[in-house]
Amino acid sequence: VRAAVNDVHRFRAMGCDVVVSGGDPAETGAVFARWEEAFSRFLPESELSRVNASAAPAIRVSPLFARALRTALAAAADTDRLVDPTLAAALAAAGYDRDFSLLPADGPVGAAAPSRLREVRLEGRILRRPPGLALDLNGVVKALAVDAAAAALPGDGFVSAGGDLAVRGPVDVGLPGGGAVRVVAGGLATSGVLSRRWRRGGRERHHLIDPRTGRPSDSPWRAVTVSGDSCLAADVAAKAAFLLGEDGPDWLDERGLPGRFLGSDGIVENRAWAGPTREVACT
């Protein structure tokens, strides 16, 4: 996210730019630090790293971890298992196995790693999964952190991190490929391949893994932007719509979610996106 006015503050967290307006950046930074310390794949002392490294078949996790995993499992159910928290091995096989800034110019690509969602059970705070099954909760954690930080703002403002945005009061937001939209309430999220790309096996890879193949998605879209009643809802829906390819606009319309798709041939807006915008424009 690129800030364009003066009352915003920027800092780095979770491997991306965080922008906050209307609040204390130190407080927002503390929220992000707490979530990053718990869920980073690349910090060996994070709870996620310790859970992934544990040889125990059942582990008692922290309340924060249980909440995030429960959210991730619910997101998987809501998206027909497209947004999947068990694709850490697939992401590593595609080459994203260390902090993005440390990725080499190229290297060998690993074997596709399919979803193992059915092997994960969460009962209260007890996580059961076969040892060796690595979780990646980044599909929901950043959006949860954005929502948590926005909820902590004292008044109107917004919090944005790497394409994920939550607002308190209306905010005008620039969109990929040009244009803008006013986010009146809730959140706005963009998922796509405009950033976080790297080379492996002689070709470009990205971080949006299709659980049906265990490989980076071949979606025709470059970026999908969705409006949700929270940043989490928007982010989960944007990822699912991206992975669904040509079916993405209809999938969002079936759920009443406004979506905007940036492809190589131009921009496609689904009916839910175009409808309210035209309605408001006529009044």
Next chain:
Amino acid sequence: VAEQSRIERARVRARGAKLALGGLTALVFGLAFVGAKGHAAGHVKHRARPLGAPSAFEQAVRQSALQAGQIAPPVQPPSVVTSTS
């Protein structure tokens, strides 16, 4: 003596008949009991499970967390630009 022998044999036959009838009754009762457990409506045929809606039904009525936000046309230059995550 012959008369006593006839009476004694009759008693033995009667005792045998009683035993056979009792055994047959127990056998019929046992078969009926097992048959009723296995087939009669109202009898529990497997281990009882807690009452609850079928999981497919619960899944169908569970509200999705994916709800739309509110958007409108912009009225001023954007404060931020959403990139991609």
